[in-house]
Amino acid sequence: MNPIPIIHFGLGPIGQEIGRAAANEPRVTSVGAVDIAPELQEFTLNQVCDADLPALPIVPSLAQVQAPAGAVVLQATVSKLEQARNQLMAAIARGYHVVSTCEELVWPWEDHPQLARELDEAARKAGVTLLGVGVNPGMVMDTLPALVSRLVNAIERVHVARFVDVLERRVPLQEKNGLGKDPAWVQAQLDQGAMGHVGLKDSVWMLAAGLGWELDAVAVESRALVAQEGFESGLGWVAAGQCKGVRQEAQGLIAGDPRITMELVMEAGVAGGTRDELFITGDQTLHMRLTGIHGDKATAAIVINQALRIPAMPPGLQTMLTAPLAPKSQYET
Template identity: 40%
Template sequence: MGEPIVSEIRVISFGLGPIGSEVARVAASKSNMRLVGAVDIDPSKVGRTVEEVTGAPSEVIVSSSLEEALQNTEADLILHTTSSFLEVVKPQIESAIEKGLSVVSTCEELSYPWRTYPGLATELDMKAKEANVRILGTGVNPGFVMDAFPLTVTTVCQKVDRIHIERVVDAGGRRLQLQRKVGAGLTVEEFRQLVATGNVRHVGLPESAWMIIDAMGWECKDFEESIEPIVAEREILAAIGNIQPGQVAGVRQTIRAYGRDIEKLVLDLKMYVGADEPVDHIQIWGIPDLDLRFDGGVHGDRATASIVVNAASVLMNLPPGLRTMLDVMPLRFRS
């Protein structure tokens, strides 16, 4: 029907934690994808089958390194889920590039590194182009609900003055890891100490802000970011241990960006245990105004695994280099 023909993509799952395992299961379900390898550093996973470790119906044996995985197979792409931080994943991604593999990674800082790590971004972009491979960072957030998807919504606008995006996540319905990440159960003082040392925060919100600012062509030189505790007002039952009134239930992280002293962008992310009404809410002021809401919100883990795998099919048709979701979802308001 006129679409570019994508042949089967041979993928290696790199990282088999909770998200990586879910990514492997989704990849294994796709008709245009074949899981040909899996990598994890956890000795309790290495040597077992992907099915034993992840539940994905695959007899592929988990390797301890990409080199080992490639001894018995060729591949096109790695689905990479090891760390949120660009400096941690950089050698892993460079290793994939050297082996001629494209990469879709959940690394939050890779989602839009052109502003936050311009040097690393340029370096990865050049190496990927030389090796004729494609690199992409994506996931539900950053990568979709608070950046690329609202930009897609601006397609219907003749003018965009201001964007306000709110995401409310019920951390109680999510992995224990997320409940710890948002500071659930801490005292307010403990929470503030962890914020001060950078240990309680959602990685990727600045990347979302820069992606939107650049895509809209707004003259925002910098923005304000705040990280505040959401304090329990009643006892909240939680897998991590019940949270008492006055203890921290989670985190509210907000970015406000201004262009020529006018507020252009607000990203308002609340992740806490006991959030009764999860939602993704996008408001756009312009011509026309728009008010869009996902009632119940978009489930983070389900969505991240889906986006990573679905984006891989699009990525393989893009020009080589370090790509972003602006390339994978190119339709939006153009100034």
């Protein structure tokens, strides 16, 4: 099997991590690199990623990349689907598949139905596939619970919890979760939708689809967490009384009953440490605890792994629920 040609689109911290993951995967080969940041365009792909990659120039536009139709764009640029649209349409127009870290692309059918249809129709017409991926949304709070749920009949409830000690993560994530800010200001930002995790509600809708449930609504509550004592962070000293993170909860409701509950805690020094937990209640009660996931490395891994699988997927806007478990070469002759 010839290596799959890939194009790196977005070379911020996640994009660089994807580059390093690509360097360790012989089944892909880098053929292009795109980023709009002028300071990155002064370097080559291997220099920016500090990895054994080709010395490709970093260009500001996908139109400047010379790659064959059927190449896979690894998009790591924005979280909002509206902002990602033009980049996705440019890739489709050139006959490229796309594996994207855009959180709102993981399950866009509820909040962005018109845009989802537009992208789906364009991709089908071009014969290419679009796939939104990630740790969360995209795997631990939706795809994985949907898969594990096949072990249980007569499911009554599903509870998914993700706890992340943001002191173990990069500074931008600490900033995104309000460390060191006035909790009242953070709460106002959360209430306005200007802060907080993107995609939690989408994970609820996605898991419901995997369970075959039709939800009436998804309710989300977000709360700023207040430090009881001071501590050092990547952003400097956080004093008692300042924000130390964010807790969000989303409920998938059927006839007013929260059949799906998702809890996401992004907190400095979170009690019990970084972990993921899953509870499924039905004819059995399952409890799964998963530790050791590093968000950035796991995101890069899933992007590369799905780049290997996207040629096996039908054209159009697909999701991780429709993604094959095996790469194409392992089951096609």
